[in-house]
Amino acid sequence: xxxxxxxxxxxxxxxxxxxxxxxxxxxxxxxxxxxxxxxxxxxxxxxxxxxxxxxxxxxxxxxxxxxxxxxxxxxxxxxxxxxxxxxxxxxxxxxxxxxxxxxxxxxxxxxxxxxxxxxxxxxxxxxxxxxxxxxxxxxxxxxxxxxxxxxxxxxxxxxxxxxxxxxxxxxxxxxxxxxxxxxxxxxxxxxxxxxxxxxxxxxxxxxxxxxxxxxxxxxxxxxxxxxxxxxxxxxxxxxxxxxxxxxxxxxxxxxxxxxxxxxxxxxxxxx
Numbered sequence: 001x002x003x004x005x006x007x008x009x010x011x012x013x014x015x016x017x018x019x020x021x022x023x024x025x026x027x028x029x030x031x032x033x034x035x036x037x038x039x040x041x042x043x044x045x046x047x048x049x050x051x052x053x054x055x056x057x058x059x060x061x062x063x064x065x066x067x068x069x070x071x072x073x074x075x076x077x078x079x080x081x082x083x084x085x086x087x088x089x090x091x092x093x094x095x096x097x098x099x100x101x102x103x104x105x106x107x108x109x110x111x112x113x114x115x116x117x118x119x120x121x122x123x124x125x126x127x128x129x130x131x132x133x134x135x136x137x138x139x140x141x142x143x144x145x146x147x148x149x150x151x152x153x154x155x156x157x158x159x160x161x162x163x164x165x166x167x168x169x170x171x172x173x174x175x176x177x178x179x180x181x182x183x184x185x186x187x188x189x190x191x192x193x194x195x196x197x198x199x200x201x202x203x204x205x206x207x208x209x210x211x212x213x214x215x216x217x218x219x220x221x222x223x224x225x226x227x228x229x230x231x232x233x234x235x236x237x238x239x240x241x242x243x244x245x246x247x248x249x250x251x252x253x254x255x256x257x258x259x260x261x262x263x264x265x266x267x268x269x270x271x
Contacts, residue, residue: 018161020181022085025049028097032104038155038162038180039086041189042067045180046088048192052219054129056096059195064091125214125237128221128245133201134263135226135248137170138270142229142253144172145207152177153209165190168229169204183210184219191223201225205248212251214238221245227266229253234261 002015023037025046032055037045046065050056066089092100145168152174155162163183167176167190176197178189187208205227206220212234218241220228227248234242234251242249243262250267252259260267 016158018155018159018181024085024087025090026087027055027090027092027100030101030104032100034085035182035185037182037185040155040180041178041193042086042088044178044189044192044196045185046090046192047195048188048190050090050092051195052188052191052222054222055100056092061093061096062090063093065089126218128218128241128247130222130224132221132226132246133224134246134266135170135202135205136266136268137172137205137227137248138268139256139258140270141168141170141172141205142207142250142258142267143256144168145174145205145229146231146253146255148172148174149177149207149209153179155179156209162186164209166207167194167199167204168207174207175204183208183213184215186210187216187219191219194223205229207253211235212238212242212249214241217242217245217247217249221247229258 001012004011004013019039020036021039023035024031025033043065047059047062050062056062068087068089070085070087145166149164149166153164156164156179162179162181163186164177164179165187166174168174176190176193178186178193180186180189201224206225207229208216209231211232212228212230214235214237217228217238229250231253232251234249239249239261247262248266249262250258250260
């Protein structure tokens with residue numbers, strides 16, 4: 001129960017909360033990362049994370065994915081209730097696994113912020129190695145995407161606590177949406193869903209309900225998508241990374257307004 005306070009009399013009522021649980025990504029029996037994530041669309045998350053992090057090269061490299069629950073070993077549980085985590089047991093091809101083992105020599109465990117635990121500076125800031133598909137989008141399409149997204153954000157409507165990432169057509173129509181308490185996780189889930197749907201990056205762009213950090217730009221460009229639209233501001237590193245990758249980066253996409261930071265010639269003024 002929660003107590004609602006406002007201009008009217010206080011009232012007690014039930015509330016819906018978004019969950020975040022530790023999710024371990026385990027490749028061929030070896031734990032690689034633990035993320036705090038919303039426990040929905042986890043197969044999309046596993047595939048999208050594996051692709052955006054360069055662990056696999058294509059969906060075919062992920063041979064199996066099994067979700068298993070596990071009680072956390074902690075000295076003091078919250079409110080006396082044992083918390084439960086989830087393990088994503090992933091089986092990848094031998095080629096990808098050997099490459100991951102080599103990479104792990106310079107990595108510590110990854111966490112939900114995307115870069116925490118990375119020991120190598122070269123690993124922390126990586127250039128995008130995939131060419132993005134250049135797209136031309138009307139400003140009206142960016143506005144339409146942001147306007148349509150709330151209707152697809154069922155978790156956000158219920159809890160007000162989740163981010164969303166959407167795959168949108170060139171006309172701005174929202175086609176796929178994934179949600180999570182973490183903006184990186186929402187984007188990874190979307191990338192996984194796009195891969196399973198065999199989406200052509202030339203057919204649209206990605207819109208997110210968050211700021212555009214380096215990690216968000218990197219993941220979008222690594223998926224081959226040519227434009228990222230964010231409701232809030234980008235970072236300087238995100239702008240430099242987007243520019244070098246040939247990615248159109250638009251921030252402050254709110255209503256009829258948007259700020260295009262890179263390759264503005266690919267966003268037309270059509271309304």
